[in-house]
Amino acid sequence: MKILMLGWELPPHHSGGLGVACYQLCKALSYDGFNIDFVLPYHDKHENINFMNLIPATNLTAQESHYLGGIYDSERFVSGNARIEELPSDLRGLQAYYTRAMRDVVSKSAPEVIHAHDWLTFEAGVEAKKHSKAPLIAHVHATEFDRSGTNLGNPIIHDIEYNGLMMADRIVAVSQATKDIISRGYGIPADKIDVVHNSVDVSEFVKVYDNTTFSYLAEMKKQGYKVVVNLGRLTIQKGLTHLLRAAQLVVERDPKVLFLICGTGDQYHELLELSADLCIAENIFFTGTFVQGKAWHDAYDIGDMFIMPSVSEPFGIAPLEAIGHGTPALVSKQSGVSEVIRNMLLFDYWDHVRMADQILAMANYESLPVELYNNARLEFDQLSWADVAQKCHSIYKQLAAAKGGMA
Amino acid sequence: MSSICLYLHVHQPFRVKDYTAMDMGADHAYFMPANEHSPQNNRSIFLKVAHKSYLPTNKILTDIIKRQSDFKVSLSITGTVLEQMEAWSPETLHSFQQLIATGNVEVLAETYYHSLAFFYSKAEFEKQVDMHAKKVQELFGVTPTVFRNTELMYNNDIAYWADKAGYKGIITEGWDKVLDWKSPNYVYRPAYTQNIRLLMKNYKLSDDIAFRFSNHDWAEWPLTAAKYAHWLHNLPQDDQIINLFMDYETFGEHQWQETGIFDFLTHFPIEFTRHHGGNFLTISEAIDTYEAKDFIDIPQTITWADEDRDMTAWLGNTMQRQAIEMLYRYEDEVLATHNTELIGDWRKLQASDHFYYMCTKWLHDGDVHAYFSPYDSPYQAFISFMNAARDLKLRIDQYKSKGVKHG
Numbered sequence: 001m002k003i004l005m006l007g008w009e010l011p012p013h014h015s016g017g018l019g020v021a022c023y024q025l026c027k028a029l030s031y032d033g034f035n036i037d038f039v040l041p042y043h044d045k046h047e048n049i050n051f052m053n054l055i056p057a058t059n060l061t062a063q064e065s066h067y068l069g070g071i072y073d074s075e076r077f078v079s080g081n082a083r084i085e086e087l088p089s090d091l092r093g094l095q096a097y098y099t100r101a102m103r104d105v106v107s108k109s110a111p112e113v114i115h116a117h118d119w120l121t122f123e124a125g126v127e128a129k130k131h132s133k134a135p136l137i138a139h140v141h142a143t144e145f146d147r148s149g150t151n152l153g154n155p156i157i158h159d160i161e162y163n164g165l166m167m168a169d170r171i172v173a174v175s176q177a178t179k180d181i182i183s184r185g186y187g188i189p190a191d192k193i194d195v196v197h198n199s200v201d202v203s204e205f206v207k208v209y210d211n212t213t214f215s216y217l218a219e220m221k222k223q224g225y226k227v228v229v230n231l232g233r234l235t236i237q238k239g240l241t242h243l244l245r246a247a248q249l250v251v252e253r254d255p256k257v258l259f260l261i262c263g264t265g266d267q268y269h270e271l272l273e274l275s276a277d278l279c280i281a282e283n284i285f286f287t288g289t290f291v292q293g294k295a296w297h298d299a300y301d302i303g304d305m306f307i308m309p310s311v312s313e314p315f316g317i318a319p320l321e322a323i324g325h326g327t328p329a330l331v332s333k334q335s336g337v338s339e340v341i342r343n344m345l346l347f348d349y350w351d352h353v354r355m356a357d358q359i360l361a362m363a364n365y366e367s368l369p370v371e372l373y374n375n376a377r378l379e380f381d382q383l384s385w386a387d388v389a390q391k392c393h394s395i396y397k398q399l400a401a402a403k404g405g406m407a
Numbered sequence: 408m409s410s411i412c413l414y415l416h417v418h419q420p421f422r423v424k425d426y427t428a429m430d431m432g433a434d435h436a437y438f439m440p441a442n443e444h445s446p447q448n449n450r451s452i453f454l455k456v457a458h459k460s461y462l463p464t465n466k467i468l469t470d471i472i473k474r475q476s477d478f479k480v481s482l483s484i485t486g487t488v489l490e491q492m493e494a495w496s497p498e499t500l501h502s503f504q505q506l507i508a509t510g511n512v513e514v515l516a517e518t519y520y521h522s523l524a525f526f527y528s529k530a531e532f533e534k535q536v537d538m539h540a541k542k543v544q545e546l547f548g549v550t551p552t553v554f555r556n557t558e559l560m561y562n563n564d565i566a567y568w569a570d571k572a573g574y575k576g577i578i579t580e581g582w583d584k585v586l587d588w589k590s591p592n593y594v595y596r597p598a599y600t601q602n603i604r605l606l607m608k609n610y611k612l613s614d615d616i617a618f619r620f621s622n623h624d625w626a627e628w629p630l631t632a633a634k635y636a637h638w639l640h641n642l643p644q645d646d647q648i649i650n651l652f653m654d655y656e657t658f659g660e661h662q663w664q665e666t667g668i669f670d671f672l673t674h675f676p677i678e679f680t681r682h683h684g685g686n687f688l689t690i691s692e693a694i695d696t697y698e699a700k701d702f703i704d705i706p707q708t709i710t711w712a713d714e715d716r717d718m719t720a721w722l723g724n725t726m727q728r729q730a731i732e733m734l735y736r737y738e739d740e741v742l743a744t745h746n747t748e749l750i751g752d753w754r755k756l757q758a759s760d761h762f763y764y765m766c767t768k769w770l771h772d773g774d775v776h777a778y779f780s781p782y783d784s785p786y787q788a789f790i791s792f793m794n795a796a797r798d799l800k801l802r803i804d805q806y807k808s809k810g811v812k813h814g
Binding site for chain 2: 249253342343345346353354356357358360361365366367368370371372375
């Protein structure tokens with residue numbers, strides 16, 4: 001079966017969980033024998049990918065395309081009109097370019113199903129559907145409501161998302177929470193939406209890490225300090241101001257708790273300032289950049305616990321990665337991942353007292369992290385992208401059957 | 408013709424409220440949530456159970472005794488639930504007093520605080536058994552002669568202790584693995600004892616009422632008094648006793664009034680005695696009436712709870728063990744204060760219920776634990792307990808240093 005997969009990024013040229021999810025899903029689908037054309041908005045090397053055809057929609061390098069704006073930069077996406085020029089000069093232009101490439105793509109290789117990931121590719125999905133008559137799946141990894149921290153967000157993107165969801169034959173949401181947002185926020189009937197949770201590749205987490213990246217923290221741990229880790233974009237959606245306010249309550253009671261916040265984003269300077277205002281700067285460590293490669297592994301590994309205080313997180317792969325590295329996780333109740341792993345501590349992102357209480361308990365009651373991790377690990381080891389591919393497979397079959405019936 | 412020993416267990420613990428690290432050092436009312444609707448509000452829970460179960464069931468039992476003077480029932484009532492009756496519902500206490508005053512009711516001995524003290528401190532255990540006997544004498548004017556340990560936890564050592572302490576009987580679960588080919592429907596003699604007798608729960612017939620009564624998927628649903636009496640009548644002719652042991656709250660709380668449980672209770676005794684020629688005995692009467700059939704050797708501890716019938720629901724994970732071991736480490740210090748408030752709080756924290764709420768087995772064997780837990784998760788139960796226990800330790804230390812100061 002031929003699938004036209006529309007995405008915005010793939011590892012190693014990715015900025016967040018979406019690229020990883022697309023990569024893993026396609027890999028698992030290819031094992032099931034699917035023939036996948038994956039369209040990217042850039043032209044760059046992917047030496048890790050030989051299980052599908054990569055189709056570049058532009059001649060930009062990955063870096064150049066990221067410079068125009070990434071999948072998460074909805075606030076930088078301001079232009080109302082597509083500027084279709086020789087080469088795109090902003091995110092909206094790049095998107096128009098990508099969309100315009102669809103006629104050519106589907107005429108060269110007709111898809112049986114079109115599978116579009118998130119708002120940046122939804123217009124292209126509709127365009128591809130128009131030219132190929134193949135059914136369209138809109139796969140929602142995040143909505144504009146999530147990215148804007150439960151506000152309405154950018155009205156243009158709101159419209160693009162709404163149109164894509166309306167025009168899609170089927171919608172896939174990465175969690176029940178996301179399904180509810182789509183249904184409530186956009187008025188889409190719930191029976192048009194399937195929940196397919198993301199997963200992790202368990203085999204990626206078999207290494208033992210030596211942790212030389214954060215040698216200061218490693219030394220402090222020897223002196224009895226505990227380390228709380230967060231990884232991600234420093235943006236309103238991720239709820240980090242709430243974490244800092246909880247951290248203040250923690251440090252007041254136990255100064256031997258340190259916080260490692262890895263990543264960068266528009267809130268970086270605000271968070272630096274806030275940690276100084278709260279008089280906890282001594283206990284908070286910002287990397288100021290995204291950590292990659294060994295540093296990425298080491299960040300998860302050095303944590304005594306991982307915390308994800310997101311205001312709204314459709315899925316949130318990071319806690320799974322933490323568990324993969326042997327680190328138990330605390331996540332906000334507003335995170336879809338808690339539908340997959342029950343053995344995490346849950347709090348409302350605004351509940352600083354609860355968050356602080358859980359961090360203190362994890363730091364001081366040694367049986368708690370042990371029990372939490374061991375039970376989470378049992379669940380973690382059950383996870384597999386093959387199950388995710390299987391669910392997509394059955395949606396493809398249903399769509400193909402429905403189309404066959406109409407013909 | 409055989410006899411029924413109907414034994415009902417009445418208990419409510421003092422649940423620890425949602426008690427965070429921010430409360431420690433400031434708020435010592437661990438068992439008194441400010442919010443009436445809090446899931447750990449002991450008063451609200453008690454009053455609900457009193458109205459759904461204790462009051463209507465006591466009335467039915469008293470009426471049955473008025474109707475047929477040969478109806479007998481055995482009760483165990485913990486010290487903590489008696490305290491709750493005294494504080495919040497003298498009406499409920501009075502109804503138990505009336506029931507027991509009929510003379511057809513035997514009251515059993517147990518630990519005042521529904522604790523696991525037998526396994527952690529023999530001195531504390533004996534103290535609690537003594538406190539309970541005094542309370543029962545004070546409120547009901549009777550002295551127990553049959554012993555039941557918390558959750559019917561039983562092994563040879565407990566039987567040996569009860570024998571030495573002068574009890575004529577003790578009860579436990581009629582678990583297949585210890586009975587082997589034997590039937591629970593006889594009086595037994597515990598191994599290594601002189602005078603004491605052992606009665607064992609017929610869990611199949613007990614659970615038909617306690618667990619399966621309202622289950623519409625059960626092949627025998629609906630269970631009528633006539634049908635059930637007929638089953639008992641058809642047991643082997645030389646069976647002596649049928650030990651129906653269950654929570655008192657089965658009537659009206661675990662099985663709601665709407666299930667017909669009260670009609671069943673009202674009609675079953677007369678069906679069994681009048682139509683099938685059986686009789687009811689208290690546990691002491693059964694011991695006086697029937698010779699011991701054989702001896703029973705139980706080196707390992709068994710209980711009447713969950714599939715495993717062992718201690719794992721209370722002590723199976725590291726959190727449970729850390730919590731209870733920490734609590735009993737305070738024993739000498741807290742008793743040395745001679746402060747009734749501190750000692751009372753320490754003893755309330757010993758209730759087995761606290762450790763049951765921390766059970767993580769629900770991952771596998773499910774709903775039983777979830778139903779009885781007022782916490783979001785076993786981890787939250789553990790955190791609140793540990794915070795309260797640590798605050799108690801702080802108070803003990805403060806009390807000691809004050810004592811030194813003032814000589």
